[in-house]
Amino acid sequence: MSRTALGMPGLRPGSGNLFAEEKFPSAARRELGNSQLRRNLKHATSTIRTKRLNVTGELPDWEELRDAGSALKTSVMARLPELLEAFEANVTARGGTVHWARDADEANRIIHELVKAEGVDEVVKVKSMATQEIGMNEYLEEHGIAAYETDLAELIVQLDHDKPSHILVPAIHKNRTEVRDIFLKEMPGVDPHLTDEPRRLAMAARAHLRAKFLTAKVAISGANFGIADSGTLSVVESEGNGRMCLTLPETLITVMGIEKLLPTFSDLEVFLQLLPRSSTGERMNPYTSLWTGVTEGDGPSTFHVILLDNGRTNALADEMGRSALHCIRCSACINVCPVYERTGGHAYGSTYPGPIGAILSPLMTGVEAEENGSLPYASSLCGACYDACPVKINIPDILVHLRGKDVDAHRGGLPSQLDVGLKAASWALSDGRRLGAVEKLLPLGRAAAGKDKKIKKLPGIAAGWTQSRDIPAPPSQSFRDWWAKEHKES
Amino acid sequence: MSTREHILAAVRTALQDAPAVPDIPRTYRQDGNLNAEERIDVLVDRLEDYKAGVTVVDEAAIPATIQGLLAGARSYVVPAGLDPAWLAWETEPSRVKYDGGGHGARSVTELDATDAVVTSSAVTVAESGTIILDGSPDQGRRAISLIPDHHICVVHSRDITQILPEALRRLDGTRPLTMISGPSATSDIELERVEGVHGPRRLDVIITKQSGKLPAS
Numbered sequence: 001m002s003r004t005a006l007g008m009p010g011l012r013p014g015s016g017n018l019f020a021e022e023k024f025p026s027a028a029r030r031e032l033g034n035s036q037l038r039r040n041l042k043h044a045t046s047t048i049r050t051k052r053l054n055v056t057g058e059l060p061d062w063e064e065l066r067d068a069g070s071a072l073k074t075s076v077m078a079r080l081p082e083l084l085e086a087f088e089a090n091v092t093a094r095g096g097t098v099h100w101a102r103d104a105d106e107a108n109r110i111i112h113e114l115v116k117a118e119g120v121d122e123v124v125k126v127k128s129m130a131t132q133e134i135g136m137n138e139y140l141e142e143h144g145i146a147a148y149e150t151d152l153a154e155l156i157v158q159l160d161h162d163k164p165s166h167i168l169v170p171a172i173h174k175n176r177t178e179v180r181d182i183f184l185k186e187m188p189g190v191d192p193h194l195t196d197e198p199r200r201l202a203m204a205a206r207a208h209l210r211a212k213f214l215t216a217k218v219a220i221s222g223a224n225f226g227i228a229d230s231g232t233l234s235v236v237e238s239e240g241n242g243r244m245c246l247t248l249p250e251t252l253i254t255v256m257g258i259e260k261l262l263p264t265f266s267d268l269e270v271f272l273q274l275l276p277r278s279s280t281g282e283r284m285n286p287y288t289s290l291w292t293g294v295t296e297g298d299g300p301s302t303f304h305v306i307l308l309d310n311g312r313t314n315a316l317a318d319e320m321g322r323s324a325l326h327c328i329r330c331s332a333c334i335n336v337c338p339v340y341e342r343t344g345g346h347a348y349g350s351t352y353p354g355p356i357g358a359i360l361s362p363l364m365t366g367v368e369a370e371e372n373g374s375l376p377y378a379s380s381l382c383g384a385c386y387d388a389c390p391v392k393i394n395i396p397d398i399l400v401h402l403r404g405k406d407v408d409a410h411r412g413g414l415p416s417q418l419d420v421g422l423k424a425a426s427w428a429l430s431d432g433r434r435l436g437a438v439e440k441l442l443p444l445g446r447a448a449a450g451k452d453k454k455i456k457k458l459p460g461i462a463a464g465w466t467q468s469r470d471i472p473a474p475p476s477q478s479f480r481d482w483w484a485k486e487h488k489e490s
Numbered sequence: 491m492s493t494r495e496h497i498l499a500a501v502r503t504a505l506q507d508a509p510a511v512p513d514i515p516r517t518y519r520q521d522g523n524l525n526a527e528e529r530i531d532v533l534v535d536r537l538e539d540y541k542a543g544v545t546v547v548d549e550a551a552i553p554a555t556i557q558g559l560l561a562g563a564r565s566y567v568v569p570a571g572l573d574p575a576w577l578a579w580e581t582e583p584s585r586v587k588y589d590g591g592g593h594g595a596r597s598v599t600e601l602d603a604t605d606a607v608v609t610s611s612a613v614t615v616a617e618s619g620t621i622i623l624d625g626s627p628d629q630g631r632r633a634i635s636l637i638p639d640h641h642i643c644v645v646h647s648r649d650i651t652q653i654l655p656e657a658l659r660r661l662d663g664t665r666p667l668t669m670i671s672g673p674s675a676t677s678d679i680e681l682e683r684v685e686g687v688h689g690p691r692r693l694d695v696i697i698t699k700q701s702g703k704l705p706a707s
Contacts, residue, residue, distance in 0.1 A: 010496075010499055010500050011500050011504065040680070043681075044681045047680075047682075060519070061518040064515070064518035064519075067517070068516055068517075068518055071513070071515055072514055074509075074511075075512055075514065077505075078505065078511045079511055080501050081505070084498065088494075102496055150688070152679070152687065153679075169677070169678055171678060171679075174679075175679075176679050176680055179679055198679040198680065198682050198684045199686075202676050202678075202679070202687050203686075206686075206687055206688055209688065210602075214598045214602055227663065230663055230664050231664075232664060238674065238675050238677065238687075239687035240636065240687055240688035240689025240690075241687070241688045243632065244636065247632045247633050247636060248598055248633060265658065265663030266658055268663075269655040272654060272669075273618075273654055276618075282671070283617065283618040283619065284618035284620045284671035286540075286671050286674050287668065287669065287671075287674065288668070289632075289669075290666070290668075290669075292663070292664040292665075295625070295665070295666050297590070297595065298625055298632055298666050299633075307497070309497045309500060313497070313501055313504045317503065317504035319507055319509070
């Protein structure tokens with residue numbers, strides 16, 4: 001993948017699955033052609049929106065929790081060096097080992113070495129955005145190690161050789177019948193009479209993974225929160241696959257982005273209220289696990305945590321954009337986004353789709369990388385994401401800021417059609433006589449519109465506008481002409 | 491320069507504008523305002539909403555309630571520190587598998603072949619229906635409350651708080667903690683909630699009323 005050097009020395013852009021490989025508008029156009037996808041997404045996102053509003057509405061102090069969450073995250077970013085050092089010292093003191101990885105490749109190599117050292121060729125996995133971001137499964141597979149996804153949705157995606165399309169519900173683009181068909185085709189030993197009832201499908205996954213859980217020697221997880229002053233880690237989940245992976249294997253490897261820290265254990269009182277209500281729309285998720293290093297006689301006897309940069313310092317260096325790192329991966333912004341609801345997550349290319357992905361991916365990789373400069377435009381700037389965000393990330397402002405960066409990145413060189421067009425408009429609109437002269441051309445537009453009085457195809461970049469809509473024929477007379485005539489007659 | 495030094499240097503470079511560290515506005519609720527009976531009512535409502543089984547009984551009725559819930563179990567595991575009086579009714583000692591203490595740790599295979607588990611709990615949050623286990627001797631290590639398919643959990647009313655901040659203040663964050671809000675569930679297929687995936691598919695909660703006057707919140 002191409003990378004472009006960034007402004008600040010010493011920072012390296014993120015790598016792995018953080019890229020739109022195709023411009024968002026063309027990817028979106030393709031995805032929009034899938035009406036089944038749109039039906040699935042509409043159903044799922046409207047369900048979750050209602051649930052979220054119900055459970056956030058019942059807390060009298062929801063807005064106060066959001067304010068505290070936002071301030072805590074701002075404080076974490078400002079204090080990040082000291083918090084990282086404290087976290088490392090505390091994990092080490094409790095029997096864990098801390099590793100540091102600058103990018104996806106470094107993280108994957110560390111994980112591979114650790115797994116190899118245990119002498120196994122398969123691992124069980126808790127759903128984790130960080131491991132998705134670095135492409136860990138693919139890396140391990142190339143090196144002869146099978147990584148089994150144990151979250152139901154991740155399992156569906158893995159069995160289908162597909163990509164996740166949502167950060168919380170990665171198989172949101174599949175409906176029950178599609179899931180049943182995937183299980184029948186790809187799940188070894190599955191009941192051939194499996195129906196598409198969600199309960200039956202969940203039971204099939206339980207049966208499929210049970211033996212894996214009970215025999216796995218190594219598990220790999222992400223982390224929702226890391227507590228700096230104690231070295232405690234936390235995984236928030238629903239199914240119990242997380243508990244299985246965090247408890248039963250002998251070795252646990254956790255991959256955590258450096259921005260996931262919280263200063264103290266008591267700060268969880270804010271985030272464990274904000275996260276479940278914003279993500280699954282539940283008062284609390286079924287299971288939350290917390291562990292600190294190694295506990296004798298309870299859980300893994302070997303524990304490694306990998307602190308992952310992979311472009312986070314790049315995002316942190318952007319004063320306007322750094323608050324994107326406050327994200328707790330709840331997906332509330334995704335579920336309220338009118339663009340996501342229609343295009344789905346695959347159109348964004350990156351592991352992080354939706355409004356948060358449209359800012360996070362270009363911030364981590366640099367707006368010049370691949371087609372990531374097209375992501376900040378994947379929004380109508382309606383602001384629903386900002387309203388829904390539990391830590392109040394001002395996504396619309398950052399989108400506009402990144403559009404500016406994208407425009408700046410393309411300055412210099414030959415003027416584009418847009419540059420020429422805007423120059424011409426500026427020339428014409430800055431002088432009444434010039435505008436009058438241009439308006440004399442209106443009849444030409446009427447002629448082009450023809451009998452049905454619609455222009456169906458504009459040339460050049462203006463074709464983008466007529467791709468999905470017609471332009472009505474221009475009036476036979478401009479407003480200025482009409483005004484002049486009216487006033488002469490009276 | 492090590493990778494660690496590189497990353498810490500990169501973080502410092504990124505923060506060269508020295509952003510201010512804000513004060514944290516802790517104006518959200520730190521304490522609840524419900525009395526003990528109201529807290530039990532809220533908790534029961536939440537647990538039923540999660541499709542957990544709920545019984546509210548006097549302390550003295552704990553053993554009989556456990557006995558009833560275990561009627562169909564061929565075997566069950568209990569942490570070594572569980573109150574022995576809770577199992578005083580048991581006439582088939584071979585059904586009981588003690589774990590921890592002098593009994594050693596049961597293998598995962600053995601736990602997988604065990605029908606149920608009985609534990610106590612550390613603290614419970616009424617508003618979200620969250621029961622927290624902290625690995626104390628009456629709760630045991632995490633694996634025993636995870637692998638058997640039926641979890642019977644005793645919650646004392648003195649350990650019920652209304653909201654999460656009150657509960658976290660009572661816990662040692664460095665112990666292995668498991669927060670349980672209903673039986674395992676998934677919403678991964680069309681966001682429709684299905685109870686019972688990898689964790690215990692059946693959760694029964696026994697809430698004890700305290701004898702005598704209930705303390706205020």
